[in-house]
Amino acid sequence: MQNSAIIKTENLSKTYPLGLTALKALDTVNLSVATGEFLGFIGPSGSGKTTLLNIIGCLDAPTSGSAKVLGQPVESLSHKEAARLRMNRIGFIFQTFNLLPVYTVFENVEFPLLLLGMDAERRRGHVMDALQWVGLADRADSKPAQLSGGECQRVAIARAIVKKPELVLADEPTANLDAKNSHHIMQTMVQLNKELKTTFVFATHDEKVMAYLNRKIVLADGRIVKDEAGGQKSNVRDQKP
Amino acid sequence: MLTLKLALRNIVGAGIRTWLNVVALSLSFVIIIFMQGLYNGMNDQVERATIDALYGGGQYWQKLYDPYDPLSLTDAHAVVPANIESLMTNNEATPILIRQATIYPEGHFRSILLKGIDPNQHVLTLPSFLLNEHRNLKGDGSIPALIGTRMAKSVGLQKGDEITVQWRDVHGTFDARDMKIVEVMKTPVQEIDNDQIWISLDRIQELTSMPGQATMVVLKQKVKDQKSEATFKNVPGWNFKNLEFLLADIHALVKQKTIGASILYTILLFLALLAIFDTQVLSIFRRKKEIGTLMALGMTRAKIIRLFTIEGAFHAFLAAIVAALYGIPLLVYIARTGIALPASYDTMGYAFGEKLLPAYSAGLMIGTTLLVLLSTTVVSFLPTRRIARLKPTDALRGRLS
Numbered sequence: 001m002q003n004s005a006i007i008k009t010e011n012l013s014k015t016y017p018l019g020l021t022a023l024k025a026l027d028t029v030n031l032s033v034a035t036g037e038f039l040g041f042i043g044p045s046g047s048g049k050t051t052l053l054n055i056i057g058c059l060d061a062p063t064s065g066s067a068k069v070l071g072q073p074v075e076s077l078s079h080k081e082a083a084r085l086r087m088n089r090i091g092f093i094f095q096t097f098n099l100l101p102v103y104t105v106f107e108n109v110e111f112p113l114l115l116l117g118m119d120a121e122r123r124r125g126h127v128m129d130a131l132q133w134v135g136l137a138d139r140a141d142s143k144p145a146q147l148s149g150g151e152c153q154r155v156a157i158a159r160a161i162v163k164k165p166e167l168v169l170a171d172e173p174t175a176n177l178d179a180k181n182s183h184h185i186m187q188t189m190v191q192l193n194k195e196l197k198t199t200f201v202f203a204t205h206d207e208k209v210m211a212y213l214n215r216k217i218v219l220a221d222g223r224i225v226k227d228e229a230g231g232q233k234s235n236v237r238d239q240k241p
Numbered sequence: 242m243l244t245l246k247l248a249l250r251n252i253v254g255a256g257i258r259t260w261l262n263v264v265a266l267s268l269s270f271v272i273i274i275f276m277q278g279l280y281n282g283m284n285d286q287v288e289r290a291t292i293d294a295l296y297g298g299g300q301y302w303q304k305l306y307d308p309y310d311p312l313s314l315t316d317a318h319a320v321v322p323a324n325i326e327s328l329m330t331n332n333e334a335t336p337i338l339i340r341q342a343t344i345y346p347e348g349h350f351r352s353i354l355l356k357g358i359d360p361n362q363h364v365l366t367l368p369s370f371l372l373n374e375h376r377n378l379k380g381d382g383s384i385p386a387l388i389g390t391r392m393a394k395s396v397g398l399q400k401g402d403e404i405t406v407q408w409r410d411v412h413g414t415f416d417a418r419d420m421k422i423v424e425v426m427k428t429p430v431q432e433i434d435n436d437q438i439w440i441s442l443d444r445i446q447e448l449t450s451m452p453g454q455a456t457m458v459v460l461k462q463k464v465k466d467q468k469s470e471a472t473f474k475n476v477p478g479w480n481f482k483n484l485e486f487l488l489a490d491i492h493a494l495v496k497q498k499t500i501g502a503s504i505l506y507t508i509l510l511f512l513a514l515l516a517i518f519d520t521q522v523l524s525i526f527r528r529k530k531e532i533g534t535l536m537a538l539g540m541t542r543a544k545i546i547r548l549f550t551i552e553g554a555f556h557a558f559l560a561a562i563v564a565a566l567y568g569i570p571l572l573v574y575i576a577r578t579g580i581a582l583p584a585s586y587d588t589m590g591y592a593f594g595e596k597l598l599p600a601y602s603a604g605l606m607i608g609t610t611l612l613v614l615l616s617t618t619v620v621s622f623l624p625t626r627r628i629a630r631l632k633p634t635d636a637l638r639g640r641l642s
Contacts, residue, residue, distance in 0.1 A: 059537060059633040080541050087539020094637065098534040102254025114243055115539050159538075 006167055006199050007033035007056055011065035014051050014222075025051040027222040028065065033201065035166070038193045039215035040202035048222040049203035050171055056201060057090055057169045058082035070166060087115050091160030091198075095172035097152040099144040099159075105131070106140040109158045116163060130158040134188055150181030154188065161192055168192075171203045179208060186212040244544060248551035252559070259556070262520050266560035266617075269513030271568035273506060274609050278572065278599035279580075280502040284495045285600050286429075288488060293366040294430040296487045297335075297459040301325055301479045306339075306456050314341050314354075315409070318454045322476050325458050333463075335362035336455030338445050342408040342438070346396035353392075353436045355408055357445030364461045367433055371424040372441045384444055386420035389434025393425045400425050406438060411450045418448065513613060514620045521553050521624040532628060533636025546625045553621020557614050575599055 014026040026048045033039060041049035054060040055067050058074050059082075067074040070089050077085065086092075091112075099108050109130050113123045131137040134154035144152055153173060160168050170189070174182035190212055193200050202209055210216060218226035252259045306317035321329065321336055328334035335358065342355035358365075360373035372385050383403055393399055400422055407417040420438065428434055446452050458479075475481050525532070535545050579596030 054634050057537065059637070083536065083539050083541045086537060092537045094534070094537075096530075098530060098537075098637070100531060100534065102251055102256075107250065112538055114247070117243070 004035055005032045005068075006035045006037075006070060007031065007201070008068045009052075009055075009065065010067075012052075012055065012062050012067050013064045014048070014055065014060070015063045025222050026055070026062070029222070029224055031217065031224065033199065035199055036193070036197045037215055038190065038200045038213060039217060040204050040209060040213040041217050041219055042205060042210060043219035044205060046221075047219040049205075049219050051222075052219070053169050053171055053201065053203045056167075057092060058085050087112070088163075089166050091163065091165040091168040093153070093156050093160045093168065093170035093173045095175045097144070097149075097156045097176075099152055099155055101144055103143075104140065105136060105142050105144070105147070105155050108144065108155055109162050112159060112163045126162050127158075130162040133161070133192060134158045148181075149176050150178070150184060153177060153181070153185050157185065157188060157192075161196065161198065164196060165198065167199045167201065169201050169203075172206070173202065174204070174206050174209055182206065182208045244547045244551055248548055248555055251548070252552050252555050259559070262516065262556050263559045263563050265516055266513055266556055266613075267564035267568070269509055269516075270560055270564035270609065270613060271571065273509045273513075273613070274564075274568065274601060274606060275572060275575070275599065276505055276509065277502065277605050277609065278576070278601040279597060280499065281602065281605065282576070282598045282600040284498075286598060287491060287495070290429045291432065291488070291491060292462065292484065294428055295365065295367075295432050295459075296484060297364050298462040299460045299481060299483045300487060301334075301458040301460075301476070301481055303456050304478050304480055311341060311352075314339055314456070317456050318411075318449075318451055319478050320453045321455050321458055322479060324476060325479065328460065329458065332363055333461045334458050335359050335364040335461075336442060336458045338442060338449070338451060338454060339456040340408050340445065340449055342406050344396065344404050344406050344438070346398065346404065351396065351436070353406075353438055355406060355445060356437055356439050357442040358439055359442045364459050367428070367439070368424065368426050369439065369441075371426070372439070383419045383421035384440055384448075385423040387424050387426055387439040388422055389431075389437070390425055390427050391431060391434045392437060393422070395435075398422050398425075408449065410448065416448065510613065510616065514616055517553055517556060517617050518620045518624060520556070521549065521621050524552075525549065525624055525627060529631070529636050530639045532631060533633055533638070536631075536633040536636060542629050542631070546622070546628050549625040549628065550618060550622040554614065554618040556621075557617035561610050561614065572599070572601055576601060 009029050009031045012026055012029040012031070013024065016023045016025055029048075029052060031052075041052055043049050051060065055062055055074055056069050058069060058072075058077060061077075062075050065075075070085065072081070072085055074082070092098075100111065103111070106127055109127045110123055113126055118126070128137060128140070131140055134157050136151060136154055136158065139147065139151065139155075144155065147155065153176075156173075160170075168189075173189075174185055177185060186209060189200055192198055202213065204210065214229065216226070216228040217224055218228070303317045303319045305313050307313040318338060318340075325334065329336060338357040340355045340357075342353050344351050344353055358367065358369045358372075360369045360371075362369055368387070371387055384406075386404075386406075388398060396404075398404060402422050403419045404422070405417055406420050407415060410416055420440065426434075433439075442455075446454060532545055535548075536542070540548075576599050579598045581596055
C-alpha cells in the first residue's frame with residue numbers, strides 16, 4: 001500500500017556561486033518519498049546527495065524549483081520556521097557524529113527534548129528508552145570522548161530518534177565506522193524504521209549501507225540517474241540530458 | 242531559562258578552560274578594585290595627614306599673607322583679633338607666625354621660613370611639645386628648634402646640631418641667633434618640613450619684636466565641625482580660609498592622578514574584556530560545528546547568540562564570585578596592614594606616610610563588579626553577531642561563512 005509523500009521535490013535545483021562561474025549541485029530533481037521508507041541517495045562525492053539531504057532537512061534552500069517536506073515548502077520557510085520544523089519533526093545523524101563534547105551521553109540525547117520544553121521526568125524516560133534502543137543505557141553518564149566511534153554514532157542515533165521524529169536524515173552515518181559497527185548501526189536503524197515507522201533517508205556511498213536500503217536513488221552530477229526500489233530497478237524519471 | 246540552563250551546562254562542562262578564564266578575569270576584578278582602593282586610600286591619607294598636621298579645621302590668614310608670594314611675609318603679621326583670640330584661649334585654635342629667614346649650612350646661603358608655634362598647642366599633630374621639653378637649653382642660650390627629616394637631609398643637619406639663623410625684625414633690622422635642633426620630626430606632610438624651622442611662638446615674637454602677633458591662626462578640626470560655616474566669617478584684617486580652599490591644590494593633584502588612575506583602570510578593564518572577547522571569538526571558531534549541530538537540532542540563531550552571550554556573561558559572574566572568595570580576604574588584609582613604602586616615596590610631593598592604606602568603598606566594589614559584568618556581557622555579545630550570518634550547512638562543515 002502506498003503511503004502519503006513525506007518528501008516531494010519538483011524541478012529542484014541548487015547552484016553555488018564559484019568565482020565568476022556557478023556550480024550546479026542539483027539539477028531539476030524530481031522526487032517523492034513516502035512515509036516509512038528506508039531509502040538512500042547514492043553517488044560519488046560531488047554528486048549532490050548531501051545538498052539534497054540538506055534541502056530536505058531545511059538546512060539549505062533551493063535556488064529554483066520546490067521541495068515540500070512534511071507538508072512544508074522549504075523554499076519559503078523563514079529561519080525560525082525551518083528551525084521549528086527541524087526541532088519538532090526531523091532528526092539528523094551526521095558522518096562525524098556531531099555530539100556536544102561537554103555533555104554526557106544522557107545530556108546529548110536529552111538535548112532535543114530540552115528544546116521541545118518537555119518536563120524532566122518525561123525527558124528522562126524518553127532518553128533512557130532511546131538509549132535502550134541503541135544499547136547504550138549503561139553509558140548514560142559517559143562523555144563522548146570516552147566512547148568508541150560506533151558508540152558515538154549510536155548516541156547520535158538515539159539523539160535523532162529520541163523525540164520520535166517523522167523523518168530521520170543520515171549523512172554518511174557509517175563513513176567513520178568499521179564494518180562490524182556499520183552493520184550494527186544499520187541494523188539498529190532498520191529496527192527503528194520498523195518499530196517507529198520513521199522514514200529514514202541516507203546519503204551514502206558505502207556498500208554496507210546500500211545493502212540495507214529498500215530504495216536506492218542514484219545521483220550523478222546533481223541529477224537522479226537511477227531509482228531502484230525493493231532491490232529492483234524502478235522507472236527513472238525522464239530528466240533532461 | 243533553557244538558554245540559561247544550557248549556558249551553565251556548557252561552561253561547567255568546559256571544565257579547566259572555563260576556570261582558567263574565570264581565574265584570569267577574577268584577577269582583573271581584584272586588581273582593578275585594589276588599584277582603585279589604593280588611589281582612594283592614598284588620597285584619603287594625603288588629605289587626612291595634611292589636615293591633621295597643617296590645615297586643621299580651616300585657617301585665618303592675616304590679610305596680606307600669600308603663601309605663593311614670599312615677599313608678602315614681610316608685612317603679613319598682625320595682632321590676633323579678640324574674637325579669634327577667644328578660640329585660642331579655649332585651645333580651639335593656635336596661631337603661627339611666619340618670617341623669612343636665612344641659614345648658612347656648610348657655608349652656603351639658604352632661604353627658609355622661620356615659623357613660630359605654641360609648644361602647648363593641641364590643634365595640629367605637629368610635635369611642638371618637643372620645643373617645650375628643651376625650653377631651658379644650657380650653654381650659650383641657643384634657641385630650641387624643630388625641623389623635619391627632609392629639611393635635615395637637604396641641609397645636612399641632625400638632632401643636636403646648631404645652626405645660625407638670620408632674620409629681619411618688625412623694623413627691618415637684621416638679627417641672628419644660633420638655634421639648636423632638638424628633634425628631627427618625621428612627617429609625611431612636606432609643607433611643614435621643607436625649608437622650614439619651627440621654634441616656639443613666644444620666642445619668635447620676642448626675636449622679631451612682634452608680641453601677640455601671628456601670620457595665621459589654625460582652627461581645631463572639632464571646632465570647625467561643631468560650628469556652622471557662617472560662624473567663621475572674615476574679621477577685619479583677617480581672611481578665613483576653609484578646608485575646601487586649603488585643599489584645592491591637593492584636590493587638583495588628586496584629580497590629575499585620578500586621570501592617571503582612570504587610564505590604568507581602563508587598561509585593566511580593557512585587558513579583561515579582551516580576554517573575554519578573545520575567548521568568545523575562539524569559542525565561536527572552535528565550536529562552529531557545534532553551532533551547526535545546534536541549528537540542525539532546531540535552535541534558532543537568536544537562541545544560539547543568546548546562549549553564547551550568556552556563557553560569556555557567566556564567566557564574569559563566576560569570576561566575581563571567585564574574586565570575592567580570595568579577593569575580599571586579601572584586600573581586607575592589605576587594607577589593615579597597609580603597604581610599606583620605601584623612603585624614596587617621600588620625594589613625590591605626596592603626604593603618603595610610611596604605609597599606604599588602601600580604602601575600598603562599597604560603591605567601588607559594586608560599581609566595578611557591575612561595570613565588569615555589563616561590559617563583559619556586551620563584549621560577549623559582539624563576536625556572536627557572526628553567528629547571525631552563519632549558514633547551518635557551512636557551520637556543520639566547520640566553515641565560517
